[in-house]
Structures are given as C-alpha cells and as structure tokens.
Amino acid sequence: MNRKQERSPLVPVPSGFLMREEDVDKTPVLEIRHLGVDFGGLVAVEDFNMALGRTEIAGLIGPNGAGKTTVFNLLTNEIEPTRGIIMIDGYDTRGRKPHEICRMGVARTFQNIRLFRNMTVLENVKIGLHNEMKYSIGEAVLRLPRYWDNESISDMRALELLSFFNMQDMAGWKAGSLPYGAQRRLEIVRALATNPSLLLLDEPAAGMNPSETVELMNNIRRIRDEFSIAILLIEHDMNLVMGVCDGIVVLNYGKIIAKGSPEDIMSDPVVIEAYLGKADQ
Amino acid sequence: MNLINHLINGIHVGSIYALVALGYNMVYGIVKLINFAHGDIIMAGAYVAFFALDAGMPTVVAVAASVAFCVVLGVIIEKVAYRPLRKSAKISLLITAIGISLLLENAAQKMFSATPRLFPKIIEGGFYIGERHISMTTVVTIIVSAVLMAGLTLFVKTTNAGKAMRAVSEDTEAAQLMGINVDKTISMTFAIGSGLAAIAAVLYCCSYPQVYPTMGALFGIKAFVAAVLGGIGSIPGAVVGGLMIGIAEALTKGYLSSMWADAIVFSFLIITLLLRPAGILGKKVVEKV
Structure with missing residues (x-):
C-alpha cells in the first residue's frame, strides 16, 4: 500500500487552484481552461478554470442549479463544451466520445444511482x-x-x-x-x-445519515490513498466537503465565485452570501 | 389431421416467428425502436438465398451468403438511417423505419418484379412416427431455431459483448461512461438480429416456397405481434410469443379456417395490449422524467 502519512502543503498554481506541492511538477490529472457551455441563449457555465493534482481530493459546491452537474457532464463529454479546453493527463478531450473519455481515465458516479x-x-x-x-x-x-x-x-x-x-x-x-x-x-x-486516474463523485453522501457520511469520508480518503487517484466531488453535506477536500471550488450561476482551501472558503463572505443571501442592513 | 399434428406445425412456424421476434426485441431493448424494416430484411435474405441456390451454389453457401448480406444490410440501415436520429424524438425514428421498409419493398419490386419466384426444395423427405408423418423441414426448423435461441441466450448472459448489450439496454449513458462503445454495441445488435432474420427467411422459404418483394410485410408484422405478446425487449419473451402465435395460427387453420388465422393473431395482440400492455414476460417500464 502506498498510503501517504504526511501530505505536502498546498501551493497555488497558475490556474488559480491550490495543489499539493508534490504534485506541482507533474502533469495535472485534470486541467480546465476557460470552460463554458451555452444551452440555447442561456449561459450555463462560464469561464471555468481549475487544475487537479494527481492525488488531490477537490470539492465542487454551490447552490442548487449552479451548474455543478453540468461541469461533470462536460468533463465526460456527455455535453460538448461551447468554449474552453479540458485536459485529462495532459490530453485534450475535445471531440472524444464518452466511452473514450472513460478509457482516458475518468470515471464517475451519479447523483441518482x-x-x-x-x-x-x-x-x-x-x-x-x-x-x-x-x-x-x-x-x-x-x-x-x-x-x-x-x-x-x-x-x-x-x-x-x-x-x-x-x-x-x-x-x-x-x-x-x-x-x-x-x-x-x-x-x-x-x-x-x-x-480511472480521476474519479468524479456526484453527491456521494446524498441520503446518508451522519454516521454513514463519516464512513464515506474515510472511504474517500482510502480510495485516494490505495488507488492513488484524484477525486472531484459534488456535495451539499458541508461536513463531508470540509472534512475530506484539499481544495474547494464554489460555483454560482455557472461562474466560479471562490476557490481555495476549506478554511478560506468557510470564511469567504462571497460564499456565505451565495448560500445565505445578503444580510439586510 | 389431429391435435398433435397441429401442435407440431404450430411449433414449426412459431420457432420461425420467434427468430424474427428476437430481432425486434433485441433492437427494441437497445435503442427503443420498433424496427419496421426488420420484416423486409427477411425478404432480402430470401432473395439472396434464392439467387445463390439458383446459381447452383450448395445450400450451406447460400445460407451463409444470405446471412452475410442481411448482417451488412442491417448494420448499414442502422448507420445511415437510425444513428443520425438517435437523439431525436422517437417518432422520427419510427417514421424512418417505416420509410426504410417501404424503400426496401419497392426497390425489390423494381429490381426483381412483383412476380413470386419459386424457392427450390433444399430439405427433402421425412419420416413416420407410428402413423404420423413428420417432414424433415419441420425437424430442421425446430432444431436450428432452438440451437440459435440457446446460443443467443448464452451469448447475452455470459460474454463480455453480451453483457455490454445488456448494460446499454438498461442505461445507455451509464454504459458509455463505463467505457462501453455504444455505437459498436448497437451495430452488433443489428447484425445479430439481421443474421437471425436471414436464417428465419431460409427456414420460412422451406415451408412456404415463394419469394416476392412484400413477403416480409405481413410475416414481419406477425413476428412483431409475437414480440409484443411475449414482452417487447425481452429475449425469452420473443421465444414464448413466437411459439404462442405459431400454435394459435396452426390450431385456427386446423379447426376453424385458414381465413381466420390472421384475424386470430391480431386479436391476440389486441387482447394482450388490453390485459398486459407489457406482454407476458415484459417488465413494466416506469418512464423517468
């Protein structure tokens, strides 16, 4: 088992995301640049940028309808992006069929099983x-x-x-x-x-009770350590997201409104506003 | 004639229906399309076998040529006509299927004229069990169909490609995200269905030795009724439905009149749709929204 006891500190990379120091020199397992998709006239996702290190766990959060699942569908090319580039292990995914994306190393689970x-x-x-x-x-x-x-x-x-x-x-x-x-x-x-080298989990804790969620958190870490893969997850359960993720991306109305470590995100006023609304003054 | 003879005749015709119904059900299971051109693939298979035999080729070669031709035809139809419409409304696909059916029938009429051709006798003889005469055609038809159906069931249950077919039919999107090449799997389904139709065509012509451009129309519709009766999309359903239609037809012909046979077959369809819309072995499908 290549279980890593000590993980190196997070450092920022050019795409604006945080990455483990040990992963910086390696090709990121996932790199997204200026990703955007329109449905008819509606802009569903706009200027989405992120990078994910080889053994990173990242969370994608945001209010309902923010475009989180759309990002997953873009990653597996179930929806073709209107703009931008997605690279898996350094390879462009444009024009690939979903089954080819799977062979490139992306696997996913679904919100509704x-x-x-x-x-x-x-x-x-x-x-x-x-x-x-x-x-x-x-x-x-x-x-x-x-x-x-x-x-x-x-x-x-x-x-x-x-x-x-x-x-x-x-x-x-x-x-x-x-x-x-x-x-x-x-x-x-x-x-x-x-x-896979990248596992996408769409609301893995949906419908689970708190003790099952704790077990799931341990399992997510075990998967990362034993399979040595990166994990990107969408989740509404903040205990899980804050507990297990190295980095978090917050999406609202299809745009990234915040990026950073769990501590940064929790105290970010823009994020708090997106979730709870602006306080009346 | 007596009951047992009618039953044997019924199983004989029914197993041909079943082979054709399998094609309907496999295609429906995987792309949710009632492939109305399937009956005309039988006609194409019959013509190929007829011309091959007419040219003096041995039976095995003629059957192989017919299977090969139908497999290619089925795969091409799917690629050219159905694949571009896979994401469109189901009704467009259905209309296209009817269009392809008419195209094949009329093309055959143009090329071969509407005059029926006499299919040569390729299976001769028969034997007696007691007083009862059983023709070799019946024996060969039942054995060939049974072997093919068992083989198909085994294929779908135990092989990698068969499992991929089942996965695609249950959830196409999830299947392709597991790395299954959906296009390839669908092509394979059409290939298998059309190959079975070619063999059904030859077996059918052994019993009803006439080849003409619209021969697949009514025969195809009756096999479709068998598919609906057994449970559309279900492989064992096709077998059960095919045998039931065959036996019902044979009994009607034996005890009532040949005139009534088709009427009885179609009233079976109506009754099934009223009592069990999903068919005898079909599962209730809950539409997801």
Whole structure:
C-alpha cells in the first residue's frame, strides 16, 4: 500500500487552484481552461478554470442549479463544451466520445444511482472491467481457453474490488435489490473498475445519515490513498466537503465565485452570501 | 389431421416467428425502436438465398451468403438511417423505419418484379412416427431455431459483448461512461438480429416456397405481434410469443379456417395490449422524467 502519512502543503498554481506541492511538477490529472457551455441563449457555465493534482481530493459546491452537474457532464463529454479546453493527463478531450473519455481515465458516479439494476453486483463491476477483457466473439462462442482465462481473471479482479468495501459476499445479488448505501458503494466500485486516474463523485453522501457520511469520508480518503487517484466531488453535506477536500471550488450561476482551501472558503463572505443571501442592513 | 399434428406445425412456424421476434426485441431493448424494416430484411435474405441456390451454389453457401448480406444490410440501415436520429424524438425514428421498409419493398419490386419466384426444395423427405408423418423441414426448423435461441441466450448472459448489450439496454449513458462503445454495441445488435432474420427467411422459404418483394410485410408484422405478446425487449419473451402465435395460427387453420388465422393473431395482440400492455414476460417500464 502506498498510503501517504504526511501530505505536502498546498501551493497555488497558475490556474488559480491550490495543489499539493508534490504534485506541482507533474502533469495535472485534470486541467480546465476557460470552460463554458451555452444551452440555447442561456449561459450555463462560464469561464471555468481549475487544475487537479494527481492525488488531490477537490470539492465542487454551490447552490442548487449552479451548474455543478453540468461541469461533470462536460468533463465526460456527455455535453460538448461551447468554449474552453479540458485536459485529462495532459490530453485534450475535445471531440472524444464518452466511452473514450472513460478509457482516458475518468470515471464517475451519479447523483441518482444508475446501476444496471437487473444485473448482478458482480456483473456490474465486470461492466467496469469491460475494456480489460481481451477475447473475440468467436472465442467466446467456442469457449476457447482465452475466454475462460479472461473471465476468471475479471471475476477475481471484480471480487477484489468489491472486497474494498467488504461487499464480496453480495456478488451474486441483483444490484437493484441491494440496500441503498450498498448501491452507492457499488457505484463507486464499478467506477473504480474502469481503472480511472480521476474519479468524479456526484453527491456521494446524498441520503446518508451522519454516521454513514463519516464512513464515506474515510472511504474517500482510502480510495485516494490505495488507488492513488484524484477525486472531484459534488456535495451539499458541508461536513463531508470540509472534512475530506484539499481544495474547494464554489460555483454560482455557472461562474466560479471562490476557490481555495476549506478554511478560506468557510470564511469567504462571497460564499456565505451565495448560500445565505445578503444580510439586510 | 389431429391435435398433435397441429401442435407440431404450430411449433414449426412459431420457432420461425420467434427468430424474427428476437430481432425486434433485441433492437427494441437497445435503442427503443420498433424496427419496421426488420420484416423486409427477411425478404432480402430470401432473395439472396434464392439467387445463390439458383446459381447452383450448395445450400450451406447460400445460407451463409444470405446471412452475410442481411448482417451488412442491417448494420448499414442502422448507420445511415437510425444513428443520425438517435437523439431525436422517437417518432422520427419510427417514421424512418417505416420509410426504410417501404424503400426496401419497392426497390425489390423494381429490381426483381412483383412476380413470386419459386424457392427450390433444399430439405427433402421425412419420416413416420407410428402413423404420423413428420417432414424433415419441420425437424430442421425446430432444431436450428432452438440451437440459435440457446446460443443467443448464452451469448447475452455470459460474454463480455453480451453483457455490454445488456448494460446499454438498461442505461445507455451509464454504459458509455463505463467505457462501453455504444455505437459498436448497437451495430452488433443489428447484425445479430439481421443474421437471425436471414436464417428465419431460409427456414420460412422451406415451408412456404415463394419469394416476392412484400413477403416480409405481413410475416414481419406477425413476428412483431409475437414480440409484443411475449414482452417487447425481452429475449425469452420473443421465444414464448413466437411459439404462442405459431400454435394459435396452426390450431385456427386446423379447426376453424385458414381465413381466420390472421384475424386470430391480431386479436391476440389486441387482447394482450388490453390485459398486459407489457406482454407476458415484459417488465413494466416506469418512464423517468
């Protein structure tokens, strides 16, 4: 395990975001420059800039309708940006299909869980491992050794990933029959199965009670440490955001209104105003 | 004729319906489109097999040519006609499918004329079980269909590509974000459906040896009824629906009159839609908004 005990201090990088000192010289896992998208005449996201270090956990927060999920959809090219550049590991994502973005190393979960409910837990994870399977349709039909080898390796890998959340015993269950919390965890496992370098979590704590949220925070840190990946999360639960994120971006009306460490954000008057409204004087 | 003979005939015709219904259901499952051109792919497959046999090719080669042609045709139709409309309203897709169907029928009429051609006998003989005569055509049809259906089920359940198909049919967006190439998966679905249609075409022509441009229309619609009856989008549903339609048709022809067969088939559709809109094995679909 490459668990990092001591993490280096945060330093600002040119895009205005904070990055761990150790990550500064490396290609950022994610770099966004002047990203913007219009829906018809409506500007949904405007001049969005950020960079994310290789093992960073960053939070994307903002009031409802601020454009947070739109940013996620832009990152996976489900929505094509009108302006700006997104770079994953230094590679431009323009014109790539969502499945190609996935192969570039971006995986995500969804605000409203979107598992393949009629498939088993194991099959869901194996869908994430889809691209690792190397056998042709002919080999599958004839059940040649390569079919069995690939299938058993991917079974093992899927179980190993499930054991990360202690879910290996549920492998045979229908995904739709899992309890809510387990479904959320399975979605994360399925995303991790695609071997990402950047994991996008869309409201991972939605519907969780405080003790489950604490567990989730630990899990997010464990994912970062054991898989050595960057995580960008959208979340309304401020305890989670403040507790787990290295850096935070605050979005309102499609624009970044603040960026910085949790401490900076919590005391930023612009952020407080966006969330609570201006105090009447 | 007696009951058992009618049942055997029913299973014979029903398994051909089932093969065609599988094509409807796989395509519906994955792109939520009722591919009205599917019946005309059968016609295309029948013509290819007919000309290949006419040119003196061995049966196996003729069937292979027919399958290959239909696979390519199905994939091209999807690429050219349906793919550009995938994100548009479903009604545009449906109209396009009807358009493609008319295009294929009329193109065939232009090229081959409306005169029916006699499909050569490729399966001969039969045998007796006691007093009962069973033709080889029936045996071959039932065995070939059963093998194909079992193979397809295994393919969809246990292979990587099959799992990708199921994932795309459950949630296309989530599937592509897991790295599944949706375009490739949809092409594969059309390829498999059209390949099955080609084999169904040959089997159909073995029992009803006439090839003509509109042969796929009514046959395709009846297979579609089978698909709806079994549960649109469901693979076992296609098999159940196909067999039910086949048996119902055979019993009607045997005990009532051939004239009534189609009427009975379509009243089955109406009754199913009234009692169980999702079909016998279909799941209730809750539209997400």
